[in-house]
Amino acid sequence: MKITFxxxxxxxxxxxxxxIIVDPFITENGLSKDKVNINDLKAxxxxxxxxxxxxxxxxxxxxxxxxxTIISNFEIYSxxxxxxxxxxxxxxxxxxxxxFGEVKYVNAIHTSSFSDGSYGGNPGGFxxxxxxxxxxxxxxxxxxxxxKLIPMYKKIDLAILPIGDVLTMGVDDAIIASDFVECNRVLxxxxxxxxxxxxxxxxxxxxxxKAGKELELLEVGSSLTV
Numbered sequence: 001m002k003i004t005f006x007x008x009x010x011x012x013x014x015x016x017x018x019x020i021i022v023d024p025f026i027t028e029n030g031l032s033k034d035k036v037n038i039n040d041l042k043a044x045x046x047x048x049x050x051x052x053x054x055x056x057x058x059x060x061x062x063x064x065x066x067x068x069t070i071i072s073n074f075e076i077y078s079x080x081x082x083x084x085x086x087x088x089x090x091x092x093x094x095x096x097x098x099x100f101g102e103v104k105y106v107n108a109i110h111t112s113s114f115s116d117g118s119y120g121g122n123p124g125g126f127x128x129x130x131x132x133x134x135x136x137x138x139x140x141x142x143x144x145x146x147x148k149l150i151p152m153y154k155k156i157d158l159a160i161l162p163i164g165d166v167l168t169m170g171v172d173d174a175i176i177a178s179d180f181v182e183c184n185r186v187l188x189x190x191x192x193x194x195x196x197x198x199x200x201x202x203x204x205x206x207x208x209x210k211a212g213k214e215l216e217l218l219e220v221g222s223s224l225t226v
Contacts, residue, residue: 001133001226005218007031008054008193009139009162015100015130018044022126022137023055024062031193032220043068045098048076049139050112051120054193060085072094073105076120079114101130104153108141110168116123133157134226136181143173147180156183156226162190163204163215164197171204175211178201185214187224 002014007029011022019042026032038058044058044065060083063070069086070077077089090096090105104127112120125139127150134154138147138161150156159181162168168190169177175193178186186208191199201217208215216224 001129001135002223003135003158003160003187003226004063004223005189006036007220009049009189011160011189012041012043013128013135015128018042018100020099020100020128021046021062021068023047023049023139024058024130025044025054025056025193026058027061028057029193033219038062039065042066044100046070047103047126047137048072049108049125050110050116050123051076051079051118052112052140055140056114069077071103073121073124075109075119079118081121084143089121090124092122101128103128106136106150107144107146108139108144109144110140127154127156129154135160135226136183138162138177140168143169143177143180145180151197153183156181156223158185158187159183159188160187163188164191164193164199166196167194171199171207175208175213178211178213185216186213187216187218 004012007022013020021043065155074089077087080087095104106125108123110123112123126137135158136156161174
């Protein structure tokens with residue numbers, strides 16, 4: 001499983017022969033707009049954690065370019081289905097089997113609306129499993145006790161957690177979240193895209209190391225493997 005970071009919460013995930021895009025926010029993201037061309041991205045599926053513009057901005061364009069299927073909660077699914085795009089619903093607690101593996105839709109505590117103010121349903125996260133490995137994509141969320149349920153479902157090999165604070169949990173809560181999901185390898189996301197979510201990367205790395213954990217902070221376009 002290969003995961004490439006494109007800034008904010010945008011990820012490209014390769015599972016076997018399939019390509020997944022998560023929360024595409026590139027063309028108006030100062031961290032990535034000059035480094036990533038959305039027309040070059042491959043996608044069989046687009047997973048959206050919630051409706052906010054910094055998670056859905058480029059979903060429609062990528063879906064049209066690639067004929068990818070958009071997967072999210074029922075409200076977001078309905079939004080894109082009404083536009084004539086390929087879309088598929090999931091919701092909290094549900095599991096679907098795909099040709100790359102299995103996905104469970106899990107809880108997140110945040111808000112969710114489209115840029116026009118229309119309702120985006122409840123936000124969520126995803127546990128994706130393929131080839132004997134599982135990753136937890138938390139999406140935008142506060143620290144929540146529900147995270148303790150996740151290792152009852154799957155052993156998590158990589159936790160992808162927001163660390164930018166203000167809009168989501170910050171570094172200290174993300175360390176606790178990694179305890180809750182019983183995973184000491186964390187990919188930090190949702191930081192630096194806005195002035196109020198800028199972090200001190202050195203301090204963040206030290207905090208995780210002190211807690212006996214590994215925090216990975218990837219440059220835009222860089223990858224890791226699970």
